[in-house]
Amino acid sequence: MADKAINAAFDTGTAPVVDLHGVSRQFGDRPALQDITASIARGEIIGLIGRSGAGKSTLIRVLNGLDRPQAGRVVIAGQDITDLDEAALQPIRRRIGMIFQHFNLLSQRTVAENVALPLKIAGQPPALRRKRVLELLDLVGLADKADQYPAQLSGGQKQRVGIARALAPDPLLLLSDEATSALDPETTHSILDLLARVNRDLGLTILMITHEMEVVRRIAGRVLVLDAGRIVEEGPVARVLASPQSDTTKSLVSGLSPSLPADLVALLAPTGDQAILRIDLTGRAARLPVLQRISRLTGQEARLLHGGVGDVQGEPYARLFIALGTADATIIAQVTADLSPIATAIEVLGYVPDHV
Known part of the structure; x- marks a missing residue:
């Protein structure tokens, strides 16, 4: 009860x-x-x-x-x-179901017996256990492996058995x-x-x-x-x-988000001819024409030095490294104020010479 x-x-x-x-x-x-x-x-x-x-x-x-x-x-x-x-x-x-890195299957039991184990421990009748096991093996794409043993399976198949076993008690x-x-x-x-x-x-x-x-x-x-x-x-x-x-x-996340290349990092200085900005964006903002927006706002040519747009299950995100074309503090502040409502982060990384 x-x-x-x-x-x-x-x-x-x-x-x-x-x-x-x-x-x-x-x-x-x-x-x-x-x-x-x-x-x-x-x-x-x-x-x-x-x-x-x-x-x-x-x-x-x-x-x-x-x-x-x-x-x-x-x-x-x-x-x-x-x-x-x-x-x-x-x-x-x-x-609370659990799936493990190394599968934790019982080698002396078949695939079906491994999946049925939590149901057997809970006292479920054999006929209901069998029905549930077949449903779950079909769900994980292993309906034809019910009578095989773990040693006969690939690593991915073993993990599918582990998932089916974790799902057995609902x-x-x-x-x-x-x-x-x-x-x-x-x-x-x-x-x-x-x-x-x-x-x-x-x-x-x-x-x-x-x-x-x-x-x-x-x-x-x-x-x-x-x-x-x-x-x-x-x-x-x-x-x-x-x-x-x-x-x-x-x-x-260093391997998943772009970073400024080492040769550009080496050129960064506290002063210079043009500011280098890092701009982070998510959602719809990640696909907006940011360079054109900056150019229209400032009258300066903004250039994309490095960066990219990624995707998380349909949700875009971007990291852009932009040469602003000027080191004027007033213009930098203007760009930052304009982009702040749509950006998740804006950072002035430093300054580089005109020829970069």
């Missing part, structure tokens, strides 16, 4: 799937999580990104009740799990722990496409834990950046890619 009551609350409630309030966890004198406050709405795909040791694994354990915070509250779909005992945690934990929240790190790029893309389809078709909330910003760019709508146990930045993925604020984020 307790399971049914919890499932009903999970499935019909409007509370965020995850609500963290000031969560902290320390091991000895080493802080693993420091005052984490974050919320994940139903149906969101969130990227949680950070380097090794940032606290990602500890946060996963806190979310599924395997570890307890020393301060703060952990609320899952409106249920405060912070101080629940093991018996009370079990029905909640069953609604979770409300899916935690993906570096699920694509062991896969080649093509297989990674196919797994991310599958997770996006699962999110879209089932309305499943997904938290992607990764150290790869490319994974976040392809699938997530919002990103949380973790460093030394703290959230140092969060926001829509397109905005964070276009204009990262923290040093950690800048490092993590």
Whole structure:
């Protein structure tokens, strides 16, 4: 009866799937999580990104009740799990699916038996288990592999089995722990496409834990950046890619956003003939004719030195490095004021000679 009551609350409630309030966890004198406050709405795909040791694994354990915070509250779909005992945690934990970097399949069980395992543990009758397993294997594109063993599968197929197993108990929240790190790029893309389809078709909330910003760019709508146990930045993925604020984020996205070439960086000086501007834009603004806009405003020829336009699931973002054609402070201020309403960030990087 307790399971049914919890499932009903999970499935019909409007509370965020995850609500963290000031969560902290320390091991000895080493802080693993420091005052984490974050919320994940139903149906969101969130990227949680950070380097090794940032606290990602500890946060996963806190979310599924395997570890307890020393301060703060952990609320899952409106249920405060912070101080629940093991018996009370079990029905909640069953609604949290988990997929792993190294698949964690049982080698002596068939694909179908691996997928059925959480249903068997929950006491579901064999006929219902079989029906659910076949549905899930069809969903992940492995309907013809039900009677094979993990050793007969490729890495991508093993991860699809892991996803089917995680979906078996109809979770409300899916935690993906570096699920694509062991896969080649093509297989990674196919797994991310599958997770996006699962999110879209089932309305499943997904938290992607990764150290790869490319994974976040392809699938997530919002990103949380973790460093030394703290959230140092969060926001829509397109905005964070276009204009990262923290040093950690800048490092993590460095391969995905254009940077000024080294030969131009070497020419930058505190004074010079023309200013070099970095302009970050997202959404519709990323595709506006910025150079023409600046030229009309100032009467100066603005030139694009470097940059590019990217895309996050249909949301464009751009980073442009522009030679303004003048070093006049009044004109620079005029350009900055004009572009500020549409840009996420504008920065004068320095000045270069006329011939650049």
